[in-house]
Amino acid sequence: MPSAHKLAQKWLSEFEQFDYVVAPSGSCAGMVKTHYTAVFNNDPDLKMRAARLAERTYELTxxxxxxxGIDQAKLGVSELSQVTYHDSCSGLRELGIQKQPRDLIQRMGGVEILEMKDSRQCCGFGGTFAxxxxxxxxxxxxDKCEQIQATGAQAVVLGDLGCMMNIEGRLRRMGDNTQVLHVAELLTGRKPGQI
Known part of the structure; x- marks a missing residue:
């Protein structure tokens, strides 16, 4: 697909100069790490450059x-005492992101993770699937929102922007004001919109 090739080439030219590329969303990091090299299957030079960049691309947590190796001293303090965590499909299945956000939240101190039933279950967004x-x-x-509600947590924490939008929209339509936070918002101790 010519448009994907052009976009991937632009990404490559803009980011390959950096030591690391850190994405706040598992789906973004997953695209670069697992799919961009295939875009360049017919161009060995670009494919090799994309593979080198993929090795230096990370999801935030x-x-x-x-x-x-972030420790407690470098994390913020949260006003929240109980949260639940939703594992996004891209972060979990493409990148193996599951333990990392939970480790960081537990290092904050004073924040308990109330695991929801089926935290690894999709939220139904899936890009164009929705x-x-x-x-x-x-x-x-x-179903996902009912699992969140059943925990009694003050907030659901996520690491994928599509999931955040989908879950928060559904919770609000259900009349539920549970906070929906990106993991970065929780880890810095900031309130939504302050980052």
Missing amino acids: DFLVNVL LKYGEVSSAICT
Whole structure:
């Protein structure tokens, strides 16, 4: 697909100069790490450059835990005492992101993770899936939101922007004001919108 090739080449030219590329969303990091090299299958030079960049591309919590080794002294303090964590499909299945965000949250001190039933279950967003199969997507998201509600947590914490948008939209339509936070918001101790 010419447009994907052009976009991947632009990404490569803009980011390959850096030591690391850190993405706040598992789906973004997953695209670079697992799919961009295939875009360049017909161009060995670009494919090799993309593979080198993929090795230096990280999802945020993976970078904080496995590259920087963040400890409690470097984390914020949260006003929240109980949260639950939603594992996004891309972060979990493409990058193995599951333990890293939980390790960071536990290092904060004073914040308990209340695991929801089926935290690894999709929220129903899946990019264009939500558009093509709206009723199915809506039902999946409703199930996810009921699992969140059942924990009694003050907030659901996530590491994927698509999941955040989908889950928060469904919770609000259900009349639920549970906070929906990106893991970076929780880890810095900032309130939503302050980052």
